[in-house]
Amino acid sequence: MKRTLVKDALASEAPVESLTVAGWVRTRRDSKAFSFLEVNDGSCLASVQVIADAGIPGYEDIARMSTGASVMVEGRLVESPGKQKWEIQATKLTLLGIAPETYPLQKKGHSPEFLRSIAHLRPRTNLYGAIFRTRSRMAAAVHRFFLDRDFVWVHTPIITASDCEGAGEMFHVTTLDPMADNKSYDRDFFGKPANLTVSGQLEGETFACALGNIYTFGPTFRAENSNTSRHAAEFWMIEPEMAFCDLEGDMETAEAFIRHLVQTMLDDKSGDFDFFCKFVDKDLRERLQAVADTPFVRCSYTEAIEIMQKSGQKFDYPPYWGMDMQSEHERFLTEKHFKGPVIVYNYPKEIKPFYMRLNEDGKTVTAMDVLVPGIGEIIGGSQREERLDVLEGNIARLGMDTANYYWYNDLRRYGTVPHAGFGLGFERLIMFVTGVQNIRDVLPYPRTPRNCEF
Ligand code: 4AD
Ligand code: MG
Numbered sequence: 001m002k003r004t005l006v007k008d009a010l011a012s013e014a015p016v017e018s019l020t021v022a023g024w025v026r027t028r029r030d031s032k033a034f035s036f037l038e039v040n041d042g043s044c045l046a047s048v049q050v051i052a053d054a055g056i057p058g059y060e061d062i063a064r065m066s067t068g069a070s071v072m073v074e075g076r077l078v079e080s081p082g083k084q085k086w087e088i089q090a091t092k093l094t095l096l097g098i099a100p101e102t103y104p105l106q107k108k109g110h111s112p113e114f115l116r117s118i119a120h121l122r123p124r125t126n127l128y129g130a131i132f133r134t135r136s137r138m139a140a141a142v143h144r145f146f147l148d149r150d151f152v153w154v155h156t157p158i159i160t161a162s163d164c165e166g167a168g169e170m171f172h173v174t175t176l177d178p179m180a181d182n183k184s185y186d187r188d189f190f191g192k193p194a195n196l197t198v199s200g201q202l203e204g205e206t207f208a209c210a211l212g213n214i215y216t217f218g219p220t221f222r223a224e225n226s227n228t229s230r231h232a233a234e235f236w237m238i239e240p241e242m243a244f245c246d247l248e249g250d251m252e253t254a255e256a257f258i259r260h261l262v263q264t265m266l267d268d269k270s271g272d273f274d275f276f277c278k279f280v281d282k283d284l285r286e287r288l289q290a291v292a293d294t295p296f297v298r299c300s301y302t303e304a305i306e307i308m309q310k311s312g313q314k315f316d317y318p319p320y321w322g323m324d325m326q327s328e329h330e331r332f333l334t335e336k337h338f339k340g341p342v343i344v345y346n347y348p349k350e351i352k353p354f355y356m357r358l359n360e361d362g363k364t365v366t367a368m369d370v371l372v373p374g375i376g377e378i379i380g381g382s383q384r385e386e387r388l389d390v391l392e393g394n395i396a397r398l399g400m401d402t403a404n405y406y407w408y409n410d411l412r413r414y415g416t417v418p419h420a421g422f423g424l425g426f427e428r429l430i431m432f433v434t435g436v437q438n439i440r441d442v443l444p445y446p447r448t449p450r451n452c453e454f
Contacts, residue, residue, distance in 0.1 A: 001072070007044035007270075009077055010086055016077035021048060021088065022096070024124060025069045028062075035062050039073060042129055045271045049080065049087040058093030067106050068099030068124075112441055119445055119454055127280070130272040131442055134265075135430055141264040142217060142238050142426075145257055151213040151240060156200030158219065161192060162404055164202050166353045169223045170195035171233075196221035199423060201239050202355070202408050205384060208241035208419055209411045215240040217426075225449055229438040230327070230375065232427060234447040241421035247357075247366040247383040250420035251343050254370050254379050255296045257424065258341065262291045265433040281435025287373060288433065290340055297342040301364065304333055304344050311337065324351045330369075330376035341372045354394040355408075356382040368422070375432050381422020388412035 004019045023041030030036075033054050040047040050073050052059055065071055072094040080087035104110075104118050105125060115122040122128040146153065159173050173196060175189040185192050200216035207214045220237040240253065265273055266288055277284045299307070308319040308329060313336070317326050325344075334342050345368040346359060356365035370379035385391045391412055395402055402409075430442040440446040445454045 005043040006039070006041045006046065006048045009048055009088070010044065010046055010084075012077055012086060015079065015086075018074070018091075019077055019088070020072060020074045021050075022072040023047075023070070025065050025067055025071055025099075027067060028065055030062065035059075035065075037065060037071070037073075039071060040124075040129075042123070044133075045126055045130055045275055046084075049082065049084060050075070050090050051087060052090040052093055056091055056093065058095065061093065061095040064098050065093070065095055066099060066103075068103035070096040070099075072096060112438065116440055116446070117453075123444075126275065128441070130275050131430070131434060131436060132444065133270065134268075134272050134276075134434055135426075135442065137268070137270075138261060138264070138426070138430060138433065139217070141261055145260045146213075146215045146240065149213065151215045152207070152211045154200075154204060154207045154211075154214045154216055156197070156203040156216045156218065158197055159190075159194055160197045160203070161190070161194050162202055162408075163195070164197075164199040164353070164355075166398060166400065167198070167222075167224075170198060171221050171223050198222050199237065199239065201241065201421060201423065204239050204241040204421065205355075205419065206407070206411060208243045208421070209415070209417060212244075213240070213242050227449055228327075229440075230428060230431075232439050232443055232446055232448055235439070235443070236426035237423045238426060239421060239423045241419060243417050243419045245383075245420040246418055247345060247368060247420060250381055250383060250422060251296075251298065251345065251368055254343070254368070254381060254422050254424075255341075258296075258370065258372070258378070258429075259292055261429060262288050262433065266292060276434045276436075284435040291372070294340055296370070297338045297340065299333070299338070299342055299344055301344055301347045301367075304329075307337055308332060322348050322350065325369075327376050330371045331373075334371040334376065335373045339373070341370060344369050344371060352382070354391070354398050354400065355384050357385045358390055358394075366420075370422075372432055374435075375428050377425075378428045378432060379422050379424045381420065383418065383420040386412055386416045386418050388416065 001020060003022050006021055009021060023039040026038040026040050026047050028035055028037050035052045037050040038047040039050055073088055073090050074092040075088045075090040077086050078089050105121060123132055163170055173194045176183050197220060199220060204214055204216050216239045219234055221234050224231055305319050305321050313332055315328055319329060346364040347367040348363060349365045352365050352367045356367050358365055366383035368381050369377050372378050395405060427439050427442050436442055
């Protein structure tokens with residue numbers, strides 16, 4: 001069977017004498033002599049209208065071609081007298097699979113909560129189809145950005161023995177029975193503690209210090225017990241790492257990267273972006289256009305704290321120098337004060353991980369976070385500490401196990417270079433470019449505390 005995608009059929013320049021489409025019935029209306037079917041195959045938002053005259057082969061099954069049933073339609077692509085340009089005049093129908101009344105997507109307008117409970121069927125709805133097609137296109141845009149700039153994609157391990165962020169929020173990987181006594185790592189699969197990676201950065205750095213510019217793009221795991229609309233236990237992260245690069249170069253790349261991704265979305269002609277602008281977030285186009293057009297504001301952490309202290313704004317956590325910024329602070333800065341993307345840099349060393357480069361002041365490190373309206377932190381990054389003695393001092397100060405990081409320190413021992421990088425949370429990006437408010441709706445199967453269904 002040679003199948004034409006609905007997307008291609010609807011974009012046709014001329015009538016087509018014979019074609020076959022296959023998909024799922026969205027709706028059906030019957031009259032005496034014929035039936036209308038709306039068939040969606042997931043290749044685009046739109047469904048194709050099919051007119052099936054009573055009596056064509058397969059029409060005897062028409063009553064069972066209900067919402068959710070799968071069908072194959074052979075026919076002619078003809079100009080439609082209705083509001084759409086093309087429709088299919090069927091010459092033959094084949095019922096592939098029925099969908100009885102228990103099919104949960106009979107009606108439109110289900111809540112996101114209900115649709116999460118049927119995550120295996122929700123890609124068949126307009127919204128989730130558009131989200132997951134967008135996710136795929138954005139992933140391609142990520143690769144395009146870096147490959148066009150001669151970055152090498154490195155596949156860092158998913159199982160590691162290091163904790164990059166030092167937050168201890170790790171999922172342990174073990175083959176030992178958690179219910180059994182006498183547990184010892186000696187009997188465990190790796191003979192030592194292992195966990196799912198919280199970041200590919202440390203391994204990424206070793207490749208940057210050999211290949212120059214690299215990036216990673218893969219799943220990341222954090223056992224953060226925060227049930228927010230912006231945190232997932234399993235999410236995807238893109239982590240570029242650049243040798244011979246300082247904080248300034250890091251911020252420039254981060255800004256160019258976000259701009260490229262936003263422009264990709266603005267250029268979308270598939271109908272998905274229009275759908276988000278119309279049905280998900282009426283301000284989306286304007287917000288993204290502003291991001292594409294205006295340079296990102298740069299603001300040091302110290303300035304940011306002063307701005308908030310002088311703002312008169314009431315915060316649940318009143319700002320003071322040395323605090324870790326909460327979502328309310330990030331959102332205030334990007335949404336209320338600067339009204340656009342802002343890069344906050346030079347954070348107090350106490351609230352940042354061991355690998356960030358210490359500034360001359362001895363108090364701050366070359367960290368940077370990119371904050372965007374509607375999301376808050378979308379990127380976190382830094383210039384890395386390339387001085388062996390300072391790095392070893394950090395590892396000791398934080399009580400980390402030096403033996404685990406000998407290989408990381410070797411980069412400083414042998415031919416050390418200034419280098420920098422950052423991490424973009426892929427789901428936060430998808431939320432940003434679609435206007436979707438909850439991270440659970442941009443992951444195919446979201447994993448969050450007490451939720452590992454499917
Ligand atoms: O700021 P983070 O923790 O930085 C790192 O992991 C560094 N190793 C990156 C680097 O310099 N190579 O995380 C980076 C980004 C955040 O800005 C956020 O967008 C996303 O990852 N992120 C999450 N997204 C969803 N769920 C979570 N639990 C997330 N934690 C971080
Ligand atoms: Mg961060």
